[in-house]
Amino acid sequence: MSAFGKIIDAVVPVERNEIVRSGSSRSYGYLRLRLDEPIPVLPGQFAMLKAHGIHEPLLRRAMAFYRQERMGEKLDVEFIYQILGRGTQELAKLAPGDKVDFLGSLGNTYDINFAAGREASHEALLVAGGVGSPAVFMLAEELLKREIPTRLFLGGASHGDLCGLNDFTALLGKERIACATVDGSYGEQGFVTAPLERQLKALAGKPAVIYSCGPDPMLHAVAKLADAYEVPAQLSLEAPMGCGFGVCVGCAVAVKHDCPANSSESFVYKKVCTDGPVFWSKELHW
């Protein structure tokens, strides 16, 4: 047992694989897999996936769990992936009944207790961009379950890039979601950090916490705002991953540390796959 659940390495069947094309000419796959064993799957965790039996590419691809659903003795898990390079192109070819190499659950989870607070709840501000949004859906579910006030700030290039928008709307209701698209095709035009900043201002000191996942530039902007408004933020990072379970040390991210007296180093490298993918933004040495 790893710190955050159980890891299985299994060949599992595809239940569903729906390919959608966004207006901005990006494509996404909605993939549903059926696991024989209902392993614990926590918000923010991920799996390493590969179409079964292919010779290329070799490495599995990291994908955040989007949703899970218990199916009797089994567990269905869902992913949303952007079709980019060789690995996701092979995923896109999968049809129901085809097989996927599945390794999971991997990684840590968000610190939801922080939002729950010791006395009163913090307001949870979920900030997601592009295919970062799958990584916060189960988090939103959990926050709701624990009755923590939750808002979602969802950004993307275009309407079609707001992954999972319908599911988020059904879960949170329209009024708790602010969308921003670069082309203005949905929500306000621009970056998602604009509505986020308005909300941070509106908070006027009320306790809040940011949970964010998305492209690096977005995370940097979010971290800056978090700093400026003195709101703690947890960021779910991406890194190129060789293994996903801590043995290759390929997924390094620089994390600040209290330097030992005899060391001139102001940071160490931690592993996004096992120390993360979720980090407090204050920890990161950017």
Place this chain on the structure above:
Amino acid sequence: MSAFGKIIDAVVPVERNEIVRSGSSRSYGYLRLRLDEPIPVLPGQFAMLKAHGIHEPLLRRAMAFYRQERMGEKLDVEFIYQILGRGTQELAKLAPGDKVDFLGSLGNTYDINFAAGREASHEALLVAGGVGSPAVFMLAEELLKREIPTRLFLGGASHGDLCGLNDFTALLGKERIACATVDGSYGEQGFVTAPLERQLKALAGKPAVIYSCGPDPMLHAVAKLADAYEVPAQLSLEAPMGCGFGVCVGCAVAVKHDCPANSSESFVYKKVCTDGPVFWSKELHW
């Protein structure tokens, strides 16, 4: 235009791909492709095939044309392949509508004029083993068309390995086909060279010619018989092929040549892909 027709390099759709399993646990695919352009396809010629869009394996695989059928402006071509390694495994995954990288027609053809003879016809003895049989089907068709007396000697490990048996039977009639299987599950038990030798004896000097395609040990045995009974034989060879169109020189076969006075060499290497795949057995330096 090469010496034997036209070569096209095209991505063509799969019309049909039927996988059959033989009793001896071998598997075969019957593949039908549709070419936009009705290129000439001669008996004994082959194509280099690869499932379109796969990253591995890199190289196309040589496959003899089995049959062809004109479909209006288009041309359907058929292949029978044994599912062996990575390349044929990828072919086996193809469904109708999927695409194949097709390069053909390649290679030379049988010397049918020899069988036709200058005065009277020779008897044509077709000898095929395993997936060698596809390479002689169109030859049988052509021989029949030219009213050359034709017999087929078909060998394989087991009944299910007599590739194309039904089609050959429909074409030639049962009485002109002699089958041999190693396990005795169809025809006589043993190697196909046994019925061949009986026929060679029965010929008693009547002019004949052998056309053969099959595994190397079979071809060697056929060549020996041809020698012993002084019947000329054309053998369709296999070799590992890099390109199929004469540029890699990977498919070398040693062929005897009249040595120049100043040379001690008794053979040169020719290319199975462009100088063959069909060679007179007397030429081969085995």
Place this chain on the structure above:
Amino acid sequence: MTNATNSQLEVEIAGVRFNNPVWTASGTCGYGLDMAELIDLNKLGGICTKGLSAKPMRGNAPWRIVETHGGMLNAIGLQNIGARAFVADKLPELRKYDTRIVPNVFGYTIEEYIEAIQILEEGEGIHAYELNISCPNVKAGGESFANDARQAAAVTEAVKKAASRPVIVKMSPNVTDVAAVARAVESAGADALSLINTAVGMAIDINTRRPRLANKTGGLSGPAIKPIAVRCVFQASRAVKIPLVGIGGIATTEDALEFIIAGASAIQVGTANFYDPSASMKIVDGLADYCQRNGLKSINELVGSVVVD
């Protein structure tokens, strides 16, 4: 499933008995324990740890890995917890398993190698050392120890003096004459050779026009390098008498057999651990099956059995 302690699979290298010839390669299985959740460590012949230095190392800036066709480039920069932390924090847990523990050791000077070895000598339950000599010798102009037969021999000789346990020297493929380096290292007292380490490669992002690795170049591993590795094992097997451990692109039983036939007494699974964590387990079972089916009393009958006329 075949019994992992099947005596058919036992091999002896430099006086150490390994339950079977399947080890995990340095840098691809952490400190062994990191794989314990995914595979049965008791079923492994041996475990080569991530490269250990006398002092902990931070490693290179990201990006550290890039996938290529048939392989990957890595430039981890030998990030490790240091030999002392290994002995104190990892070894006690690791030695509970019924497998052989082979710390991979490196330094940038001969003194650093010795220092690391001296720390490891204090650890209980270590069976042999694997010397990674692919690091630049900073005292001798920054050329890799592995690139020069004399330097490779010098570090081997020095380590042999400091080490009470057998020393396996890990060869680099990035040399003109791997046989010459192998011979030099054998003469210097190496108990065995392992080969190969990664091949130096590079990838450039055509959009940013920057190297994809922060370190610019990196080490190529995976099935892509298997033919190079088999060749190195074959060449070394003709050059030296000490046992060889084959490494490079091994992912299946067939791959393992190819190396054993070429001359390897044992093999290491590297990059395959990443994309198929159970690869080593499958190979252990596969080799046992192979011995059974082919009536081999011992896998040793296969070692170096390649037929060349």
Place this chain on the structure above:
Amino acid sequence: MTNATNSQLEVEIAGVRFNNPVWTASGTCGYGLDMAELIDLNKLGGICTKGLSAKPMRGNAPWRIVETHGGMLNAIGLQNIGARAFVADKLPELRKYDTRIVPNVFGYTIEEYIEAIQILEEGEGIHAYELNISCPNVKAGGESFANDARQAAAVTEAVKKAASRPVIVKMSPNVTDVAAVARAVESAGADALSLINTAVGMAIDINTRRPRLANKTGGLSGPAIKPIAVRCVFQASRAVKIPLVGIGGIATTEDALEFIIAGASAIQVGTANFYDPSASMKIVDGLADYCQRNGLKSINELVGSVVVD
């Protein structure tokens, strides 16, 4: 489709103007004419012929090729019709095309190189020579010319004296220090370098326990070696001033761009010709498109543009 004689793609190497930087690599396009049925030779920047020796060569026994993951091994044994037959039978037809003809030349002694060059000097329409120095120097103990900076320089110098046309020397990756060989060859007068030739590899049939190639070892080519090739081009570009021609696993426009950014003024398509005969044509079109889209006046602006801090 973009015009092949698009001036954006013109490159000059050793005083020779090439319509574009896309050539076909030696041993992968026969004598050029063999590809004429499949691609438009007029659209190629250049054609490197199969290696030519003074006398015809029969080549190695089969099997000569084996496919591996991401590549293939070959041991053709340099079968060729000889320089004389090339000049007499192939060149007159080949030179009708609007492309540059670069015979690849080899020998087993320096004298044999010179002899081959002297025969080719008589041919009309040859634009440059590419020296394959990866052959063993039988007079100097059988070590490959390419493996030793001094020997590589010696053959370069001798050939330069005999040749009226520019000489491109083809580097081997099977060396400890490709930059050192590159520098030696530059000093010896080479007009350009092409790199890389194949990496030495081996494959063994686990059923017969024999090497899969009759020649035992062979040359590894294809996408598997691309990272090694990019690294060699990058290292050479830091070591010498003469132009570089990049080779190794190039199959797509992106591959070609990677080499050009790394420092190559032109590139050669090798193994890809086998499995995608139109690869070179697609790359010519792709590079033209790239220039257009990125507002480059000339592809030369990209050469060696890799950003390293």
